Amino acid sequence: MLSKSSKILRNSTNKFIIKSVTIPKLSSSNIISRTTNTNTKRFYSELAHFEAPRHIKNEHTKLFTKDDVKDWELLKKEIDYFTTTPKTIPLVINGVKIKSNRSIKKIINPSNIKQDIGSYCQATKEDVESAIKSSLEAKKIWSNMSFADRSAIFLKASELISTKYRYKMLAATMLGQGKNVFQGEIDCIGELIDFFRFNVKYASDLYKSQPPESSTGVWNRTEYRPLEGFVYAITPFNFTAIAGGLIGAPALMGNTIVWKPSDSSILSNYLLLEILEESGLPSGVINFIPGNPIEVSDIILNNKDFSALHFTGSTKVFSSIWSKIANNVGKGLYKDFPRIIGETGGKNFHLVDNTANLENSVFNTLRGAFEYQGQKCSATSRLYISESIWPKFKDLLIKNVDKINPTNCCNELQGFMGPVIHENSFNKISNAIKSISNDSELKLLSGGKFDKSIGYFIKPTIVETSNIDHSFMKTEFFGPLLTVYVYKDSEIDNILEKIDSSTGYGLTGSVFSTSRINIRKYEEKLRYSAGNFYINDKSTGAVVGQQSFGGSRLSGTNDKAGSAALITRFVSVRSIKENFGEINSHLNPSNF
Ligand SMILES: NC(=O)c1ccc[n+]([C@@H]2O[C@H](COP(=O)([O-])OP(=O)(O)OC[C@H]3O[C@@H](n4cnc5c(N)ncnc54)[C@H](O)[C@@H]3O)[C@@H](O)[C@H]2O)c1
Numbered sequence: 001m002l003s004k005s006s007k008i009l010r011n012s013t014n015k016f017i018i019k020s021v022t023i024p025k026l027s028s029s030n031i032i033s034r035t036t037n038t039n040t041k042r043f044y045s046e047l048a049h050f051e052a053p054r055h056i057k058n059e060h061t062k063l064f065t066k067d068d069v070k071d072w073e074l075l076k077k078e079i080d081y082f083t084t085t086p087k088t089i090p091l092v093i094n095g096v097k098i099k100s101n102r103s104i105k106k107i108i109n110p111s112n113i114k115q116d117i118g119s120y121c122q123a124t125k126e127d128v129e130s131a132i133k134s135s136l137e138a139k140k141i142w143s144n145m146s147f148a149d150r151s152a153i154f155l156k157a158s159e160l161i162s163t164k165y166r167y168k169m170l171a172a173t174m175l176g177q178g179k180n181v182f183q184g185e186i187d188c189i190g191e192l193i194d195f196f197r198f199n200v201k202y203a204s205d206l207y208k209s210q211p212p213e214s215s216t217g218v219w220n221r222t223e224y225r226p227l228e229g230f231v232y233a234i235t236p237f238n239f240t241a242i243a244g245g246l247i248g249a250p251a252l253m254g255n256t257i258v259w260k261p262s263d264s265s266i267l268s269n270y271l272l273l274e275i276l277e278e279s280g281l282p283s284g285v286i287n288f289i290p291g292n293p294i295e296v297s298d299i300i301l302n303n304k305d306f307s308a309l310h311f312t313g314s315t316k317v318f319s320s321i322w323s324k325i326a327n328n329v330g331k332g333l334y335k336d337f338p339r340i341i342g343e344t345g346g347k348n349f350h351l352v353d354n355t356a357n358l359e360n361s362v363f364n365t366l367r368g369a370f371e372y373q374g375q376k377c378s379a380t381s382r383l384y385i386s387e388s389i390w391p392k393f394k395d396l397l398i399k400n401v402d403k404i405n406p407t408n409c410c411n412e413l414q415g416f417m418g419p420v421i422h423e424n425s426f427n428k429i430s431n432a433i434k435s436i437s438n439d440s441e442l443k444l445l446s447g448g449k450f451d452k453s454i455g456y457f458i459k460p461t462i463v464e465t466s467n468i469d470h471s472f473m474k475t476e477f478f479g480p481l482l483t484v485y486v487y488k489d490s491e492i493d494n495i496l497e498k499i500d501s502s503t504g505y506g507l508t509g510s511v512f513s514t515s516r517i518n519i520r521k522y523e524e525k526l527r528y529s530a531g532n533f534y535i536n537d538k539s540t541g542a543v544v545g546q547q548s549f550g551g552s553r554l555s556g557t558n559d560k561a562g563s564a565a566l567i568t569r570f571v572s573v574r575s576i577k578e579n580f581g582e583i584n585s586h587l588n589p590s591n592f
């Protein structure tokens, strides 16, 4: 492995003459052993460079067609399990499940608000502090565990979600977050597993990335250290997969996490943590503390070891947290400048021009606006359509939307739409709908009905506006409400300008056209209007490993969930230079 050289050598800084040196010939088969801090009394060895399994590809999602009788039965059984065995979900701090003397809140099934599907504990101030301590303690071991061991935990969890817990995970997501089975499959099965598996591949590739040059006698290395301190993950209600990605990506890179889940996704999020524990996740690596978001966050953000925020949720909440962090940076509170990673809201557009394929643009608009009740950050909520195609488009759209009745998709398993998530959301959207009849610039085309006596149900609603700058074209309602503006074909340049500038967001958007010249123009003019830009496809439905997800402007830091770029935010790179040569004079060659 080692070869001797007695040549006169120059090192990388050109400062010294070296008379002889031992040059390492390094290859991936070299043996590198490593022990952790002896205090931990553990020994880890890494006797090869392990690569991520080669077969990593998108998880196959089940279709739940009429013929998939067995799948339906297994799903029904798990739904029945949750509805007949309601439990109290504990906090999990350092692997300990904590229940007693905590205030308890009911888990609400948004489709059936009186149904008892369990309750959950709220963290106290002391709990939050213990969660921070626990994560810092666990870090000593976790950050020294080999990448293979850390990866194996997420690969094992993926396998468990795909098999043993598939139907339970689906049932928890459908009951707690009001999804139908298809939306459940693409979220808590497909995307969640894809996040876990693809991150292993991305991390494996990142670790392989090493300096391209080492001068003779020198060995340069790049080390991808986890961040110092702990990561704070604040997760939204609407995707179980997003919660998994927000905790999973930093943890895989050797960080430990304090996790504040959303009050409206507790059932699935706790199950996810249990699956990770069954897969071998050591205690304290992920600490689960539901609780009052402001109180919990204030304690965490005021801790000097806070090293990163991994957030997904609304723009307003993200902005408020950012300013708290900035304020603390100003006070010199933190050890490091914290990383801030946040994906936030959107007001996503469809542009349908006079050459668009009618059926394709209608049905993609319908799916983009109303699947999962419009509660995707990527949901289509403003439609700009050419007057030439509008009459036929409107007929086909309204004919199909009128037939949709939101329902409890855990009872009527084949339902297309369910409820909105909670009373606040129901009130916000129903108030907007109520305002339509008093507004001369708005015309109701479909829907407009809502009822919260059993669950938070709102009919898919379409409204046309005569004012391109109406607040309905700018506000994120995060529900089944689509606003349409019909444009004259001669106006297209102004329309492109409005799409780009009338909201502060920049998340997703789609253009529908069969003209290549038009498509080219839209792509150019709308360059910064959407971080995920679709051509002849809906504004929702990004797939990990295919379209990495996120937007800029007020839609977030655009670190792209589901991509190699994201994981680089959770490491702090150390450059290591080791010199095998020795010097015997301070003089430079020119000092002769
Ligand atoms: N861009 C994306 O990738 C993406 C993905 C999903 C959702 N979203 C956005 O999320 C929003 C919907 O999700 P939501 O209703 O869960 O969002 P939200 O902002 O209400 O809540 C998100 C999380 O923040 C917590 N939170 C609320 N107020 C807080 C505060 N003052 N301080 C600290 N934490 C606080 C909540 O408890 C929750 O855990 C929409 O705006 C949607 O566009 C964006």
Ligand SMILES: N[C@@H](CCC=O)C(=O)O
Pocket (backbone or CB within 6 Å): 238, 239, 375, 376, 377, 378, 539, 540, 541, 542, 543, 549
């Ligand atoms: N990644 C999802 C949206 C996530 C936000 O809610 C999509 O592309 O539809």
